[in-house]
Amino acid sequence: MLKKYHMNIYNRNLFHQSATNFYTRNTKKISVQEKKGVQKLKSISVLVPFERVQVSLSEIGFLLDDTVTIVADGKFWNKMLYVRDNETISVSEEIGDAYPKDPIITICGSRMTISKVVKGIGG
Amino acid sequence: MPLYECNEHQFVENIRRLLESNERFLVNRKMMLHDDAKYGPAIMPDHEFKRYEIICTRKSVNSTVYAKVPFIDNFHHSRMYEEGENLHSASALLFPRMSVPYYRVEYSVNVWGGTYFFAFDALFNPEVVIEKRSGRRFGKEGTLVHVLRYNPPDERVLAINLPKEVMVFDVKHMVRVIDHSSNF
Numbered sequence: 273m274l275k276k277y278h279m280n281i282y283n284r285n286l287f288h289q290s291a292t293n294f295y296t297r298n299t300k301k302i303s304v305q306e307k308k309g310v311q312k313l314k315s316i317s318v319l320v321p322f323e324r325v326q327v328s329l330s331e332i333g334f335l336l337d338d339t340v341t342i343v344a345d346g347k348f349w350n351k352m353l354y355v356r357d358n359e360t361i362s363v364s365e366e367i368g369d370a371y372p373k374d375p376i377i378t379i380c381g382s383r384m385t386i387s388k389v390v391k392g393i394g395g
Numbered sequence: 396m397p398l399y400e401c402n403e404h405q406f407v408e409n410i411r412r413l414l415e416s417n418e419r420f421l422v423n424r425k426m427m428l429h430d431d432a433k434y435g436p437a438i439m440p441d442h443e444f445k446r447y448e449i450i451c452t453r454k455s456v457n458s459t460v461y462a463k464v465p466f467i468d469n470f471h472h473s474r475m476y477e478e479g480e481n482l483h484s485a486s487a488l489l490f491p492r493m494s495v496p497y498y499r500v501e502y503s504v505n506v507w508g509g510t511y512f513f514a515f516d517a518l519f520n521p522e523v524v525i526e527k528r529s530g531r532r533f534g535k536e537g538t539l540v541h542v543l544r545y546n547p548p549d550e551r552v553l554a555i556n557l558p559k560e561v562m563v564f565d566v567k568h569m570v571r572v573i574d575h576s577s578n579f
Contacts (some may be wrong), residue, residue, distance in 0.1 A: 291483075311558040313414060315407035325557075340548040342442050344515035345402060348440050350579060352553045362557040369438040376404045380556035 295344065311359070314386045315375045317394055320393050322365045329354050334361055335378030341367070359385055397510045397518020404504060406513035407555065413506065414558065422563045425501040426553065432469075434518060436460040437483035449523045450541050451482055452491075459485040460493070466541035467528065469518075470496060475532065477558065495519060496545050498552050510569075517553050519545035 314362040334354035342349050353360060359381030366373060377393070379386050401409065413420050436447055438462045441480040444453065453460040468474045474481065476493070482490040496519045503512035522544045529537035557563065 313407060313411045313558055315404045315411070317404040338549050338552040340552045342515045342517045343434070343518065344513075345435070349515075350442070351552060362552075367442045368431065376402075378403065378407050378555065380558060392501060 273352045281374060310382070311380055312383050312386055314390075316379070316390065316393070317374050318377070319372055319374050321373065322363070322375050322390055325377060325391050325393055326364055328359060329363075331392065332356070334359075356381075358384075361385075361389065399509060401511055401513045403513055403515075406504075406511065409511055410554065410557065410561065413504070414561065416433040418506065420504055420506055420575075422561055423501075423505075423569065424554075424563050425499075425503075425565050425566050425569060426550075427499050427565065428569075429499050429516075430494055430496040430548075432491050433494040433516070434497060435483035435488070435493055436495070437463045437485060437488055437491065439521070443518070443523065446521050447543075450476075450543060455541055457481045457485060457488060459483065464541050466523070467495065468543050470543070470545040495521075498548065498553060501569070502555055513555075517548050519547055522546055 334356045337353045337355040339350060339352045342351050342364070344364075349364045350367050351362060351364045353362050355361075359379075361381065362378045363375050364378075365375040376388065379389055410422070426519055436444060437453060437457055439447075440456060444456075448463075450463055450466045452463045459481060461478045462478055462480045462482055465478050466476050468476065471494070473568050480492075482493040497516045498519075499514065499516055501512060501514040503510050505511075524542050524544065525539050526542045527537045528540050528542075529535060533540065
């Protein structure tokens with residue numbers, strides 16, 4: 273059985289307060305889920321040596337899973353896939369003595385991971 | 396319909412922008428095996444050529460490549476190459492005798508009547524092993540011989556990893572339709 277409450281000027285404020293609390297709690301729950309589950313996409317092309325990228329990725333727990341040689345834009349690239357749980361980062365670096373070298377880093381992971389990678393490579 | 400070619404960075408960033416704008420879109424992916432002698436050992440950078448150095452030799456990039464030892468190419472119906480055989484001539488770089496198979500990977504997205512695509516070729520991974528082979532050429536007893544195998548790259552390393560909400564459709568062929576209606 274639902275109880276009926278008469279609303280006056282005093283308990284109306286209380287109702288508003290409770291509703292706001294309920295709304296905030298729900299939104300907080302969603303944002304925590306978002307941080308954990310929702311994947312974001314980001315590609316970065318930076319003028320930093322590959323070694324620095326590699327160190328930055330291993331520091332945050334990404335491990336090299338597989339590599340392949342690809343040819344794109346008439347150039348040979350070494351494409352490396354790094355994995356951590358359900359997050360992936362691919363790093364494509366041009367093969368040879370090309371200068372300047374700007375590895376392409378493609379991140380499919382959480383917002384937190386993206387910001388850590390960007391920070392790690394000096395972004 | 397205009398076609399716009401992107402590099403990996405541009406293509407991924409374009410998809411990110413579409414995701415952030417809540418635009419509905421579909422990504423198409425075409426992955427086809429090719430073995431059309433587009434890639435041979437002479438044009439490979441040193442880093443990649445090192446993987447073939449057990450069986451072939453060259454002076455530098457774009458120099459003629461010769462077989463160092465007799466070997467069998469397992470991928471091309473066990474084709475036999477003799478020691479010293481010309482595998483890829485410096486004077487015919489577009490026509491290698493030893494062809495490296497590859498996957499042609501094309502990603503495309505259609506937005507507002509335009510097609511934005513990113514394409515690349517993924518070379519097969521060479522693996523050289525020594526095996527005992529018998530037959531007319533090797534005798535009944537059999538002989539140890541170098542065998543070149545090509546292993547296809549794993550699909551997970553070829554794919555552009557996209558968030559789960561992005562739908563990727565695999566296609567065999569993309570027909571490019573020319574729309575003349577805008578001329579009238």
